[in-house]
Amino acid sequence: MHEMGIAMQIVEIALDAIPPNLQEKSVETVNLKVGKLSAIVPDSLRFCFDVVTRETRLAGVKLNIEEIPVKARCRECHFEWIIEGPAFTCKNCQSGAIDIITGRELDIESIEIADREIPDAG
């Protein structure tokens, strides 16, 4: 529901990450990791990203979203498994004392910049 705000934050971090010597070059891709347990819908986020980058230096940049599964580890028996449904008890020993080790990501991993100049906006 707050994908527009998230898209704006992504733009800001991506712009901030462009090295000074590549300021004139074309950004091709922004690589993002989104955990399945984050409150983000990837399709909505892509749509919002396209809207907020329109007629900017990042217009047309591809937002590459890697979805990260929800992985848990049991504190009792150390069993690790991927959580598919809304059941957060250990699949091995039924303990409720578990840690979520992946699935909450909302991280910008990297940006890819081509050697060519920024195409004309519009």
Added chain:
Amino acid sequence: MPVKLFRMPKQYHHRDFQKPLHSHAHHDTDTASQKSGAHIIKVVRRVLDANDIMAGQNRKRFREKGVFVLNMMSSPGSGKTTTLVKTLARIMPEIKTAVIVGDICTTNDADRLAISGAPVIQINTDQFGGDCHLAAHVIEKAVDDLDLDTIDLLVVENIGNLVCPAEFDIGEDARVVVLSVTEGEDKPAKYPLMFRECDATLLNKTDLLPYLDYDKDLAVSTIQQVHPDMPVFEISSKTEDGFEPWLQWLRTLVHNKLHH
């Protein structure tokens, strides 16, 4: 107490923070690798790190001032405000409490809460299209209007929404979700993040159970499937049935922070 109306301040920008939490230097040439005419610049930053940094600053400020902060969340209409009004009436003046209440529009909730005598700050998020949650920078600005030296407990009544508020740390000490028995037993399974992120559930409107086909045991077991061992307090904010265990839980948390 007069109600203070507060509108969304400007959005914080990453550049407002001098030192990013992560030590990855963005312009470090070592992190830029070149392959087939393209440069891959490693970034490795949380998208919400501006919020997280601000939440950390809020948390530090609340610790220094000795204020316990409770973030109350729920879907719209679950009875957050009524629960809070009744809660304030029973814990004050023993626990000196202030409230920040977030809504997209209107000061109705703040008007209801102000009757308690607690200082109330209403945040309206409509200025930027009606945000679906309260973020840390909004709390930071709103707290400027409160005298933190005179309160023990700050309750933040978040925007009614079971999705987004769960994602945003505001610097709180504990989170509770209010779920009413008119909402369906499977809500915790549909909104697992919210129920994972909270420390207790208030199962509200139990006075309506005789009139509903609601399976309360199923609701409780669904909550415990999503978040095993989380306390579930069955309450009626209308009759105040079941309030004492919830209030005792809250009093203990506030006491533990203040006397630590």
